Amino acid sequence: MTESSQTRRDDRIPVGISACLQGREVRHDGGHKHSRYCTEVLSRYFRFRSLCPEMGAGLSTPRPAMHLVDTEQGVRLRATRGDKDFTDLMEGFVAGALEGLADLRGFVLMAKSPSCGMERIRVYREDGEVGRRDASGLFAGALMERYPLMPVEEEGRLNDDRLRENFVERVFIYDDWCRLREAGLTPGGLIEFHSRHKFQLLAHCEATYRRLGPMLADLKNRPLDEIADDYIAAFMPAMAKRISPGAHVNTMLHLVGFLRDQLEQADLTLIHEQIEAYRRGEVPLVVPMTLLRGAQSKVGQPYLARQRYLNPYPDALGLRNRV
Incomplete structure (x- = not known):
């Protein structure tokens, strides 16, 4: 498989990516987490399709920082300060977005995110203390459940x-x-x-x-x-x-x-x-x-x-x- 055969036409492989990794300023603080390896190396062979679940759910940037919280109603996505709950917004977006990702051959996710983190995401108790560190972000977990064969990786682990x-x-x-x-x-x-x-x-x-x-x-x-x-x-x-x-x-x-x-x-x-x-x-x-x-x-x-x-x-x- 030579480079010329991959790049002579735009037949690059469709791969999803968290939008912040493409340098888009969509994070809660208005910043990004640009991955030059993705945009300058992998992009020669992967046609990246960016997605930010939080922006897709209708949230603005900047916005309150969020984390996952164990409650009697299950795991909820809440602001780290105050009790504003974003779970329904996020789940509504995810339910609508997943169907359109069936053509992707992989996904590169942003680590440690309560929406995009692939693994080891902290889940807090309602008293504010960390209860466990074994969760996936709401979008990442739903993505992997819907498409269990699709290769998924966090950008940091690509190092x-x-x-x-x-x-x-x-x-x-x-x-x-x-x-x-x-x-x-x-x-x-x-x-x-x-x-x-x-x-x-x-x-x-x-x-x-x-x-x-x-x-x-x-x-x-x-x-x-x-x-x-x-x-x-x-x-x-x-x-x-x-x-x-x-x-x-x-x-x-x-x-x-x-x-x-x-x-x-x-x-x-x-x-x-x-x-x-x-x-x-x-x-x-x-x-x-x-x-x-x-x-x-x-x-x-x-x-x-x-x-x-x-x-x-x-x-x-x-x-x-x-x-």
Whole structure:
């Protein structure tokens, strides 16, 4: 997947984003939380659609700071000072907005927000003390419940090299899945999807890899849509798991097995040396992966040529340089 193929037309992947991360002055204090990584790097491949739930609910900026409060009526969104309650406004907006987000392939959220925070949001007791720190913001929680397969990440967590790489990889895979469904599901299309992503799945979760292959072995024993729903419901959570260096090594060695009979011994030795160097933490993943891609290109191995594990996203993002 080259940069030119992604950017020659505006076929960038549609991804949602909290509006403040695009530099829009929509926060309660009239400020923003501009993410240059999103607007200057990811925007070359993602067509961001911004949304601020609080502004969408009809609130102005500046506005009172808000937090979540546990009450007898459930969790409420209230002003941090005084008892003004914004829950009904927010829930009304969310209920109307979610339907229009079905075409998105991912969402980047603002952390710590009582509306957009993905996780670890504080919920206060009515006496003003923190009761727990395990909630999602009202919009974020509803988004993840409505679209459980959609990759969702907080902007701050994108500073972590592995979390950033994982999120981008999942967005490209989810986009591939959505395109498959939009084009019309067929048995051949489902098998092809699994075939091109199987080594990514192996790296993320070998147990799921071993379970999903047999699920597709007989596509006539159940309705195809039912099989596809069960398949992707297991596939996407597996892809959210972090890949250990050992899992990458195991997967790369599987790929080497397809090349062994076609490469000269010197080439094989070099690939094995760099895989071991990666295992020891001496080189980043991009080093052995580049050798594998070069070897595949050299011998023209057709099965490996289809594997997205070798090219999961545009090289220009440099994501494997740091993992």
